[in-house]
Amino acid sequence: MITSRPRPVSEEVTSSDAVRLSSVVKRFTDAKGQRFSAVDGIDLRIRRGEVLAFLGPNGAGKTTTIDMLLGLTRPDEGSVELFGGEPERAVRSGRVAAVLQSGGLLPDLTVEATVRMLGSLHPGSDADTVLVRAGLDRLRGRRVAECSGGEQQRLRFALALLSGPELLVLDEPTAGMDVVARREFWAAVREDAERGMTVMFATHYMEEADRFADRVVMIDRGRVVADGSVSEVRSALSGRTVSALVREEDAAELTRSPLVRSCALRGGRYHFDTPDSDALLRLLVERRLGTEIEVTPRSLEEAFMTITASGRTAGEGVR
Amino acid sequence: MSAATSSARAARTSPLGGVNPVFIGYELRRRFNRQTTIFTLLLPAVLYLALFRTAPDDATLPHGNFAAWMMTGIAVYGAATAAVSSSATISVEKASGWMRTMALSPLSPPGYLFVKVLSSVVMAAVPVAIVGVLGAFTGVRATAAVWVTSLLVAWLGAAVFAALGIFLGLALKPETVMHMPGLTMTALAFLGNLFIPLSGTMLEISRYSPMFGVSTLARYSLTDGYSFRGEHSSLAMAAVNTAAWFAAFAFMAVRRFRKSTGRG
Secondary structure (H helix, E strand, O other): OOOOOOOOOOOOOOOOEEEEEEEEEEEEEOOOOOEEEEEEEEEEEEEOOOEEEEEOOOOOOHHHHHHHHOOOOOOOEEEEEEOOEOHHHHHHOOOEEEEOOOOOOOOOOEHHHHHHHHHOOOOOOOHHHHHHHOOOHHHOOOEHHHOOHHHHHHHHHHHHHOOOOOEEEEEOOOOOOOHHHHHHHHHHHHHHHOOOOEEEEEEOOHHHHHHHOOEEEEEEOOEEEEEEEHHHHHHHHOOEEEEEEEOHHHHHHHHHOOOOOEEEEEOOEEEEEEOOHHHHHHHHHHOOOEEEEEEEEOOHHHHHHHHHHHHHHHOOOOO | OHHHHHHHHHHHOOOHHHOOHHHHHHHHHHHHOOOHHHHHHHHHHHHHHHHOOOOOOOOOEOOEOHHHHHHHHHHHHHHHHHHHHHHOOHHHHHHOOHHHHHHOOOOOHHHHHHHHHHHHHHHHHHHHHHHHHHHHHOOOOEOHHHHHHHHHHHHHOHHHHHHHHHHHHHHOOHHHHOOHHHHHHHHHHHHOOOOOOOOHHHHHHHOOOHHHHHHHHHHHHHHOOEOOOOOEOOHHHHHHHHHHHHHHHHHHHHHHHHHHOOOO
8 A cells, every 4th residue: 555644653663674764854945045845754664675766756855865864964853763873873884875866986086996995994895896796897997087977877886885785875876877777787786685785766767666676665845655565556556548639628627527636738638647547438438528539558657747746736645 | 694794894993084095095196196286396396496596685594594494485385385286176076076975984074184184295295305305406504403394394384284275175166276276375475474585564464374384483493583684483473373374274174074065
């Protein structure tokens, strides 16, 4: 099932939790001097060994949540615990490693120098093994500035592996990569996840969540709007889009019916998002409301758009 | 695996906040690669050769000659400039997000700043050595004590300006920072009594400037604290000047540093 509200966090602290965010709030001041909550009360527990996809549109609060999780930003309210302790401690001891969206590398260093330089901070790390595991063995001598986006991301991944982390946090790791680079990147991550590493990754790509995650958490406007296994989320979000040429007043009436979750006008056609396409189709045909009717299955991506849009209008999660 | 992990984990809590020779080695290698290095090394040499014969008529010094006075001044200038431009490269690390990578590593923030200051001071040794060698070949006369203390103080005094460089590097954009050290340092050097012997009101103003402390300390064994016109600056005052400016620069640098680790 999909929980619409933050999961209740039980009182006892179990060390089986890798991550524990409790009612975390972070406010910022925007350019106009207005305060807004980038993260507005997120509760999240990640058990050890779980692979969790963290989804949300731009500005939903994913990066801010990850920053707080890593101890880079302090929450205004609530608490963050990694392995039952302060995030800074877990991060500095190397139990937790992160692959951040962009940056974080020195352009004038070579790939190998970067790995060795950071490796020197993790006693007992093996730079050579890490370079091989991240598929960088042939790029050792290349300067970071001359690496492609995908290669740089593999380098960030290599750096994250240096400490042999128990929890790996990836913030949109494949943004801007081409299909091949993305596939290669995930193959490398998957290999490590299979060794029992806990992984939390934020992504824009639904199919990455679909293929890779045990659990999906969707956030929007700083709140959790869906939380469940991939199949749970997908089945609960299943539905189809029915599009047709419909008169304006009929469309308005249809939108009010419980059969329609949302409606959009594109290219002269109304697109109805529906949990029961058969019933809607029957209605359209029997009452002669629409012509040139088309029914298309909805992608997880569209499902995501719906869930975040409804969260927006209803001010709460999906029912 | 758990036994191996826990022993590795114990070894991970590295001493000295993570500071280690390999890391410092890469840090230094990065700096020596920069083309700007040529400027910081050549400029002091050229300045020394241009200025070491510009003694005022009344120039007499208790423990050496005017060339020694100029050598020390240029050594302070060269060391300070090298340290500032070297540590100001932290702006690149800020812009590239490397500081965030560091914030997520076992290297503690004080350890990181220590590595910055240390490698900048190491860089500062090069212009000091160059000016020292030039001095030896161009007729610097001074007692052994003057040779040792003046060059040593000029070199280590670079730490003050390494802190300034960190502050400038964090406060300014990388494009701006490239041009800053040369101009700022040259202005501070004139003001700090490094190139032209100051006296009277100018000397009074100079006493409060950042380079005056280090240069007076460096020249003390040569001059006993006297200017060419006979005005005296005490060792204590020079020490206070140095300590105060170091504290001020370090405070500003640390404050900027704390602000800079976040994403923006």
